[in-house]
Amino acid sequence: MSGTFRETIRVRRSTRRYADRPVPDDILAHLLEFAARTPRLTDVPLRVTAVSGRERVARILARYLGVYGLVQGAPHLLVGLIAEDSDRARLDLGYVLEPVVLEATRRGLSTCWMTGSYHPERAADEVERGPNEVVAATVALGYAREDPLARIHDGAVRRLVAAHRRRPLEEIVFAGKWGVSWSPEGADPALVEVLECARLAPSAENRQPWRFVVESGADTRLHLFLTYPSPIDAGIVMAHVALAGAEVGWDGHWALRWQDPALSGAVSAPPGALPVGTFSGSPRRHEDTKKNR
Numbered sequence: 001m002s003g004t005f006r007e008t009i010r011v012r013r014s015t016r017r018y019a020d021r022p023v024p025d026d027i028l029a030h031l032l033e034f035a036a037r038t039p040r041l042t043d044v045p046l047r048v049t050a051v052s053g054r055e056r057v058a059r060i061l062a063r064y065l066g067v068y069g070l071v072q073g074a075p076h077l078l079v080g081l082i083a084e085d086s087d088r089a090r091l092d093l094g095y096v097l098e099p100v101v102l103e104a105t106r107r108g109l110s111t112c113w114m115t116g117s118y119h120p121e122r123a124a125d126e127v128e129r130g131p132n133e134v135v136a137a138t139v140a141l142g143y144a145r146e147d148p149l150a151r152i153h154d155g156a157v158r159r160l161v162a163a164h165r166r167r168p169l170e171e172i173v174f175a176g177k178w179g180v181s182w183s184p185e186g187a188d189p190a191l192v193e194v195l196e197c198a199r200l201a202p203s204a205e206n207r208q209p210w211r212f213v214v215e216s217g218a219d220t221r222l223h224l225f226l227t228y229p230s231p232i233d234a235g236i237v238m239a240h241v242a243l244a245g246a247e248v249g250w251d252g253h254w255a256l257r258w259q260d261p262a263l264s265g266a267v268s269a270p271p272g273a274l275p276v277g278t279f280s281g282s283p284r285r286h287e288d289t290k291k292n293r
Contacts, residue, residue: 071114209226252279
């Protein structure tokens, strides 16, 4: 294992073809324990478990012909379950499961998020569930195939879904009010580093539905909005902010404000922007924030 979470965010890629090599039991157990102790945003019960075996995983994933249905040979599947089928629960699941994905990457494993391209009823059949638990997301897990055909395949899919593209910070960050231009030039390097890690977060179909409004003062506040309803994507980007913030010395925390009209009014957000939450605290300049920019 090596690297910070910020470094891992920069190197993580979705892998769709896997080697016939299972993940060692101790590493798999570590990832599940890591999920269990990851901080939460809500009090809605959730948990992460695993399905192992290429045939069992293939049965769950065999659904679509689209690009997200092209995952082949994964020996394991991380399965996220929520005890309440709500937006808040799904947001929290994204917040918990994305750090597990990054931890797996740090340990040399490959992953691929799947929030729709699988059979949820088949996944539910493969895991032990409580009476109210619902399967809300899955993540393929294993070791990437390294042969030329696999690399060509993954490269083609990445180009098809434009996975290599990310909007620049200037398009997703506003200064004080919605629509007011913000620039990283002259901004606190810790803040820029956190926003850069947020910019690189994965999202369904690589839509990057998040927008931030930065309020500066005694404490810096990042107000997060979605451009369309996608609570798991919101949880993923919130995890990136929290993990990067902790590494650059930003003593911040998230206050969940899901669909709070007061937040929209405070920053003049348009009607189609969904308020999610506010990350507040005091960024501090750290020399190591410059190393990864």
